Amino acid sequence: MSLDLDPKIPDGAIGAKWHNWLDTHKLVGPRNRNEYKIIVVGTGLAGASAASTLAGMGYRVDCFCYQDSARRAHSIAAQGGINATKDYANEGDSVHRLFVDTLKGGDFRAREANVWRLAELSTGIIDQAVAQGVPFNREYGGMLATRSFGGVLVERTFYCRGQTGQQLLLGAYQALQKQVHAGQAEIHTRHEMLDLVMIDGEARGIVTRDLRTGEIEAHPADAVVLASGGYCNVYYLSTNAKNCNVTAIWRAHKRGAGFANPCFTQIHPTCIPQSGDYQSKLTLMSESLRNDGRIWVPRDKDEERAPGDIPEEERFYYLEERYPRYGNLVPRDVASRQAKIVCDEGLGVGATGRGVYLDFRDAIDKKGEETIAGRYGNLFSLYERITGDSPWETPMKIYPAPHYSMGGLWVDYKLQTTIPGLFAIGESNFSDHGANRLGASAMMQCLADGYFILPHTITDHLAQQHDECDAGNPAYAEGVERCRERLDELMSIGGSTAPGVFHRRLGAVMLDKCGITRVEEGLVEAIDDIREIRDDFWSDLAIGGSGEELNQTLEHAGRLADFFELADLMCRDAIERDESAGCHLREEHQTDEGEAVRNDDEYARVHVWEFTENGDGPSLHHEALEFEVVEPTARSYK
Amino acid sequence: MKFTLNVWRQPDHGTAGGFERHQVDEIDGEASFLEMLDVLNERIVHDGGVAIAYDRDCMEGICGSCDLLIDGIPHGPRQVTSCQTYMRDFPDGAEISVEPFRNSAFGVIRDLVVDRSPLDRIIEAGGYISVTSGPKPEPNTNPVHPEAQEHAMDAAVCIACGACVAACPNGSAMLFTGAKVAHLNSLPQGEPERFDRAHDMVTQHDAEGFGGCSNHGECQAVCPQEISIKVIGELYADYRKAMVHRLRARRGSIKAQ
Numbered sequence: 001m002s003l004d005l006d007p008k009i010p011d012g013a014i015g016a017k018w019h020n021w022l023d024t025h026k027l028v029g030p031r032n033r034n035e036y037k038i039i040v041v042g043t044g045l046a047g048a049s050a051a052s053t054l055a056g057m058g059y060r061v062d063c064f065c066y067q068d069s070a071r072r073a074h075s076i077a078a079q080g081g082i083n084a085t086k087d088y089a090n091e092g093d094s095v096h097r098l099f100v101d102t103l104k105g106g107d108f109r110a111r112e113a114n115v116w117r118l119a120e121l122s123t124g125i126i127d128q129a130v131a132q133g134v135p136f137n138r139e140y141g142g143m144l145a146t147r148s149f150g151g152v153l154v155e156r157t158f159y160c161r162g163q164t165g166q167q168l169l170l171g172a173y174q175a176l177q178k179q180v181h182a183g184q185a186e187i188h189t190r191h192e193m194l195d196l197v198m199i200d201g202e203a204r205g206i207v208t209r210d211l212r213t214g215e216i217e218a219h220p221a222d223a224v225v226l227a228s229g230g231y232c233n234v235y236y237l238s239t240n241a242k243n244c245n246v247t248a249i250w251r252a253h254k255r256g257a258g259f260a261n262p263c264f265t266q267i268h269p270t271c272i273p274q275s276g277d278y279q280s281k282l283t284l285m286s287e288s289l290r291n292d293g294r295i296w297v298p299r300d301k302d303e304e305r306a307p308g309d310i311p312e313e314e315r316f317y318y319l320e321e322r323y324p325r326y327g328n329l330v331p332r333d334v335a336s337r338q339a340k341i342v343c344d345e346g347l348g349v350g351a352t353g354r355g356v357y358l359d360f361r362d363a364i365d366k367k368g369e370e371t372i373a374g375r376y377g378n379l380f381s382l383y384e385r386i387t388g389d390s391p392w393e394t395p396m397k398i399y400p401a402p403h404y405s406m407g408g409l410w411v412d413y414k415l416q417t418t419i420p421g422l423f424a425i426g427e428s429n430f431s432d433h434g435a436n437r438l439g440a441s442a443m444m445q446c447l448a449d450g451y452f453i454l455p456h457t458i459t460d461h462l463a464q465q466h467d468e469c470d471a472g473n474p475a476y477a478e479g480v481e482r483c484r485e486r487l488d489e490l491m492s493i494g495g496s497t498a499p500g501v502f503h504r505r506l507g508a509v510m511l512d513k514c515g516i517t518r519v520e521e522g523l524v525e526a527i528d529d530i531r532e533i534r535d536d537f538w539s540d541l542a543i544g545g546s547g548e549e550l551n552q553t554l555e556h557a558g559r560l561a562d563f564f565e566l567a568d569l570m571c572r573d574a575i576e577r578d579e580s581a582g583c584h585l586r587e588e589h590q591t592d593e594g595e596a597v598r599n600d601d602e603y604a605r606v607h608v609w610e611f612t613e614n615g616d617g618p619s620l621h622h623e624a625l626e627f628e629v630v631e632p633t634a635r636s637y638k
Numbered sequence: 639m640k641f642t643l644n645v646w647r648q649p650d651h652g653t654a655g656g657f658e659r660h661q662v663d664e665i666d667g668e669a670s671f672l673e674m675l676d677v678l679n680e681r682i683v684h685d686g687g688v689a690i691a692y693d694r695d696c697m698e699g700i701c702g703s704c705d706l707l708i709d710g711i712p713h714g715p716r717q718v719t720s721c722q723t724y725m726r727d728f729p730d731g732a733e734i735s736v737e738p739f740r741n742s743a744f745g746v747i748r749d750l751v752v753d754r755s756p757l758d759r760i761i762e763a764g765g766y767i768s769v770t771s772g773p774k775p776e777p778n779t780n781p782v783h784p785e786a787q788e789h790a791m792d793a794a795v796c797i798a799c800g801a802c803v804a805a806c807p808n809g810s811a812m813l814f815t816g817a818k819v820a821h822l823n824s825l826p827q828g829e830p831e832r833f834d835r836a837h838d839m840v841t842q843h844d845a846e847g848f849g850g851c852s853n854h855g856e857c858q859a860v861c862p863q864e865i866s867i868k869v870i871g872e873l874y875a876d877y878r879k880a881m882v883h884r885l886r887a888r889r890g891s892i893k894a895q
Binding site: 049052053056067068069070071072073074076077088124126127128130131132133135136137138139140141142143144160161163166167170173174175177178180181187189212241242243275276278279280281283284382385386388451452455496497498500501542543544545549550551552553 | 649650665666668669670672673674676677679680682683684686687688689691693694695696697698699700701702703718722724726747748751753754755757758761762763765766767768769770771772773774775776777778781782783784787790791794795797798821822825827828
């Protein structure tokens with residue numbers, strides 16, 4: 001078998017490519033748009049922005065989300081901000097600089113043309129959001145305020161206190177609700193996509209389960225857009241919402257969509273450490289805290305004093321010492337790895353010894369309580385609500401946690417997967433962040449995809465589509481039947497263990513062996529471990545109740561079944577990528593100081609996996625990455 | 639720690655529900671209320687029962703999914719979301735009742751899960767600024783006073799959990815509606831539609847079957863985002879002007895298509 005992995009990048013210089021595309025792609029006339037039905041799965045920043053834009057253009061849009069309202073998608077939890085090269089701070093920022101930062105931050109494992117387009121569209125997102133009434137923070141004169149974020153040397157991050165994701169999502173959600181009111185879009189809440197329907201090799205609809213009634217139904221469409229987010233819940237404990245899952249993109253993968261770089265998962269450095277076994281998720285504290293907070297551990301392993309009583313010279317500000325230029329603002333992967341290293345050395349703090357201090361004492365002294373409260377007040381109270389400790393009095397304790405998946409469905413420049421008519425946007429695709437995502441880039445990518453890119457690429461696809469969608473095609477009934485059989489299979493296992501137990505076991509294996517660092521031996525073991533847990537799952541799962549009603553245990557079991565298959569692929573991918581890059585640190589390939597060592601000669605490429613049914617396991621394909629604008633260099637944040 | 643829970647169980651909207659008693663022990667005080675329910679659910683499933691259904695997602699107090707009435711108080715004793723209520727907030731050995739948010743506009747779907755779609759329909763009626771996607775003017779050409787931005791943001795942080803509705807003796811969703819109107823109407827971008835917005839959202843609010851506000855103030859006492867009841871006053875001010883405005887309009891109000 002083969003996959004068509006031509007990225008279909010338009011001609012021209014890097015800065016002209018997107019304009020060339022806009023000038024030449026095929027259009028659908030305004031009167032014809034209502035003839036086309038587009039399905040959008042997921043209503044986060046990418047899904048809601050795409051759906052509202054497409055409906056606004058006149059297409060008929062059917063949206064699906066598993067939450068009870070489109071506004072609850074997990075984009076809502078993004079805290080820190082969104083990047084844009086407005087250069088209001090007059091620092092010489094430019095599209096080129098954001099492009100280079102993002103490409104370099106991703107350790108040169110992303111496609112140049114996509115990253116450039118992202119940087120170029122960044123400013124338009126701010127304009128769009130302000131017009132929608134997103135209340136970005138303002139300076140005294142009423143101008144938009146900016147701050148800086150990890151991995152960059154300019155202030156280009158726009159924010160709404162610590163709730164930027166919430167406000168941007170509400171902007172997109174409100175625009176979508178307006179289209180619902182106008183009758184142009186329909187939102188199916190409490191619906192989960194269980195399968196993709198293919199007709200003549202093209203995506204022509206999806207199969208969903210109504211989570212309230214258990215009804216399984218097929219929905220025909222002319223094109224399908226997946227905006228279903230990331231898969232870090234494969235680690236069980238992550239910063240993702242409890243119900244985030246891989247099912248939509250995994251089902252699409254099993255129908256033929258290539259899965260790119262599955263092992264690229266970001267472990268975010270600033271999360272509240274785990275406190276016990278009962279814990280069901282980890283809470284992120286915005287990376288923006290690293291602007292003013294100083295990260296340290298005691299120099300002495302046996303330190304027992306309260307952090308405030310430890311004198312300056314006995315504190316180990318390890319990031320400031322090891323990376324004098326970027327200090328506490330090194331990229332996420334570097335900060336996470338360094339936290340793991342100091343904790344492995346026994347210097348960690350807190351009950352479990354897996355934690356480091358993030359200290360605001362100096363910032364409060366220097367800048368005053370008012371300034372710090374204005375910047376981080378709500379984050380401080382969030383931290384206090386969860387831990388019972390006040391960051392005003394004692395340093396926060398933080399530790400890395402799985403946060404974001406750079407990997408996802410492979411897409412070309414048009415954001416189309418290897419299946420014609422199937423598009424993937426936002427975190428569900430692999431495209432822009434390479435091996436590591438910089439802070440404040442996720443929202444930028446989701447909204448660039450949804451507001452500005454997808455609407456102009458899906459149009460090109462629809463304009464060339466000649467067959468009308470046949471709702472009577474047997475492929476729809478077959479899809480429904482397949483999903484029903486699978487749910488029956490899960491329901492009939494009849495064991496005695498709830499899905500959560502297996503999920504915790506899977507998460508422990510993945511975090512240990514395919515987490516902050518990886519080594520071939522461990523990955524090989526992990527594949528066996530995963531198989532064992534999966535076998536136990538399929539023989540001892542208990543669900544209770546029936547499939548014809550609201551059954552959250554069944555929902556969890558179905559998602560977990562897909563996570564097992566994904567976990568296996570992640571480990572295989574981590575073995576195949578025999579180099580270190582960004583988040584993917586293979587212990588075999590690092591400098592004496594623990595820095596990632598890339599191998600550009602062999603691995604400057606995207607790994608794209610194809611699902612096969614023949615029992616030989618997935619097959620691997622490559623898209624070579626070519627760097628014409630920026631010469632890949634070793635990342636250095638020293 | 640150990641607790642006795644009286645949990646509301648109801649198979650579906652059409653069937654009567656009732657309380658079911660559960661003992662839970664060996665609970666860590668650092669566990670959140672929902673994590674405690676997870677532990678209980680795993681035990682129920684292990685023993686061949688059916689897990690208690692309840693909504694939750696982000697577990698960090700921002701998505702607004704979780705909505706438990708704990709001991710008769712929306713989200714429990716601490717004015718935070720259910721997911722941020724911790725077992726350390728209760729005395730060891732406490733007996734705690736857990737119910738769905740109660741309001742005639744919120745039907746029970748199952749156990750503790752209710753239908754809050756009326757809140758989406760209130761937004762649909764006018765909780766937006768009518769702009770399409772595409773190139774927009776440079777935002778700094780239209781400065782926004784930081785106080786106006788702060789004011790908008792104080793209201794915009796609403797998470798639509800519905801606690802205000804569950805707490806109100808009148809079953810009113812005015813804090814929710816007022817928060818959206820106060821957010822959009824305090825920004826220059828929201829100005830052109832301000833009166834239609836206030837009018838249409840209140841009309842939809844009433845059509846959903848929510849009651850009116852009579853200043854009990856229970857809503858702001860439970861709001862996990864600490865939204866002030868002042869937003870209802872702002873909403874009423876605009877609503878009153880909207881009624882006058884509509885009377886004066888010579889050709890009827892001009893609305894976005």
